[in-house]
Amino acid sequence: MSLAEDRAKDHAKPSTLYKTIRQDIERRILTGEWPPGHRIPFEHEIMEHYGCSRMTVNKALSELAQADLIERRRRAGTFVRRPQFLSAVLKIPDIRAEIGALGRAYGYELISSARRTANAADRERLGVKTPCKVIAIRCRHSADNVPFAVEDRLIDLDAVPDAAKANFKIDPPGSWLLHHVPWTEAEHAISAIVADEAIAASLDIETGAPCLVIERHTWRQGRPLTAVRLVYPGEQHRLVARFRGSE
Amino acid sequence: MSLAEDRAKDHAKPSTLYKTIRQDIERRILTGEWPPGHRIPFEHEIMEHYGCSRMTVNKALSELAQADLIERRRRAGTFVRRPQFLSAVLKIPDIRAEIGALGRAYGYELISSARRTANAADRERLGVKTPCKVIAIRCRHSADNVPFAVEDRLIDLDAVPDAAKANFKIDPPGSWLLHHVPWTEAEHAISAIVADEAIAASLDIETGAPCLVIERHTWRQGRPLTAVRLVYPGEQHRLVARFRGSE
DNA sequence: GCTGAGTTTATGTATAGACATATCGCCCGT
DNA sequence: ACGGGCGATATGTCTATACATAAACTCAGC
Structure with a gap:
């Protein structure tokens, strides 16, 4: 195809040459x-x-190579990559911000908070080998006074000493951490469970109702910072991930 | 901090200068x-x-700007961006490839397949306004002969005419589409349900057991290609997304 | 036919310089 | 005080050139 034909197709032709080439x-x-x-x-x-x-x-x-659309090999040339898997950027925002963005009133309630030397279960959950101090938090988020999610969190106090000074009676720990602690790696696991009696009571749903569970681990430079388990009412809450091929 | 100090820290110093600068x-x-x-x-x-x-x-x-770590403004300078939200790249691979990667035997079974002019419900689900032809498919995936997921899919035949020639008795539609049809946008919604009798029977689980539901819509240049609903046994299957700050 | 050394080639990195462009601040005139 | 114009400045794009590097190819020698 000629340059003229390329130019003719002009759908939203960028102003700079390299963008034009990339887009073509x-x-x-x-x-x-x-x-x-x-x-x-x-x-x-x-x-x-x-x-x-x-x-x-x-x-x-x-x-284009950075966006994984093409693969470049010295001496051989440049090749279109096979779309290796469907991937999507899943945005899991701060719950307070998420509810605020929906235009609903955010509510937060600290259920329990305890500081202790990590026991075996805590260390297993955080993925740390050496003894350390932790904060264990249970709390509940709500939107317009309707329970939105219950949260069960562990924070490694040795990795995040500032957490000792935070007031989790007022600030949700997720929001506090997001704004105060830089992280480098995170892992999410999403699964489904049915509500047991405790969860049903916390979320004001029926026992046996489906729930979406997100477990998130966060690290900084390989060191565990926090582990959190969020339980959402499953039929009301949906995680949405939208993906555009590139840009 | 001096150049010498930067050099001294050398953790896995890259071989090229610009990578060194970026990493520092x-x-x-x-x-x-x-x-x-x-x-x-x-x-x-x-x-x-x-x-x-x-x-x-x-x-x-x-x-670094392309990776959203910094923001650059003419005349003003370059600034560190606020980590706007926890985001994760959620990879949802082709099911056949996913099971194969786990070293388990993949099984596929076409339950039903019908070609028809899209009815109102089909058009609503695909998000198309004009009449079109569609293929509606129900099928089941299994790993080592254990049910893994049931799939319920619609394909817009006008947007993907080649689908009429595909043999979905043998090839899972997801795999076929992934390898034959380029797409530009995709949206996933993840939620939790409890198995009704039909789902329980298909997945060989108890009625009332939790299930993870992934609904995916795929477009090319804004035109709907396919809509699919996948139901997984919820406590056995987990979606995992790992995210590294950048690179 | 096979191996290994040397050649070729496309990409990868880096340079110095040039001009474009957005915009922050300052100054000036009203 | 206020707003318009203008110069300073940091980033954005582009060029022509150079050398490095990895990998595919060639071909001699066994």
Whole structure:
């Protein structure tokens, strides 16, 4: 396809050359014109096609490579990647912010809070080997006075000493941590359970009703910071993840 | 901090200069040395610090900006971004590949397949306004002969005409689509339900047992391609999402 | 036919310089 | 006080060039 034809297709043509190049290539990939495994033109050819320098082409291709749309191999060339799996960016915001964004009144209630030297179960759950001090918290979030989720959390006090000074009677621990403690790795596990009597009472639902469970572990530089288990009423709450191919 | 000190810290120092710069800055952000809102040095200063050209610094900063770790504003400078929300890349692989990766025997069974002009419910579910033809499929996936998930899918035949030629008696529709149809947007919703009698029978679990439900919609350039609802036994199956700050 | 060394080639990184562009602040005139 | 204009400045894009590096290919020698 010629440069003229590319220009003619102009849907929202970006103002800069490298963005134009990136978008042209992206479109060919997404429409299937260049299927997975297809070798896309060499930087040298693209550069002549657009009449620009190689650095400009390289910038466009580097960004596409960073977005995992293409794979670059020295000497061999550049290839369209097979969409390896359906992946989605799952946003799990701070619950207080999430409820606020929905325009509903946020409510928070601390059920229990205890500071102790970590017992075996605590260490197992946090994934720490050495003895440490922890804070164990149970609390409940609500939206417009309707129970929204119950939270059961452990915080490693040795890794997050500032947590000793936080007032979890007022601030939800998730919000406090999010704003005060930088983290580098997080892992979420999502599963489904049925409410036992305790959960049913806390969430004001029937015993046996389905619940969504999110367990989250957070680390900083490999060191465990906190482990949290959130239980949501399952049929009312949905986790939504939207994904756009790139940009 | 001096260049010498940076070098001294060498944890897995990358081989190239721009990666070194990027990693040094990333470390300062992740350890909290440069908190959110902090203005990081100008390109000019960083360039003198490392004794390199501005383009090299620019490449490092551009990548950090693309990863949303920093925000760049002309004339004002470059700033550390507030970690806006906990987000995680949730990988939802092809079920056949997922079971295979676990080293278990994959089994697939087509329960029903029908081709029809979309009725109101179909159009509502797919999110299309105009009449179209669809394929409606129900099938079951199993691992080592244990039911793994039941799938209920609609495919827009007008958007994916090739689907008419696919043999869904043999190929699971998810795998076929993943390998044949490029998509640009996807949305997942995750929720929990309890098994009714039909689901319990299909998954070989008790009525009333918890189930995880994933509903996925896929589009290409804004046009709906397929809508699928997957039901998993909830206490056995977990969705895991791991997230590293960047890279 | 096979192995290993050398050649070729496409990408990867880096440079110095140039001009574009957005915008923050300052100054000036009303 | 207030607003408009303007210059300073940091980032954004682009060029032409250079050398590094990894991998695919070639071919001689066994």
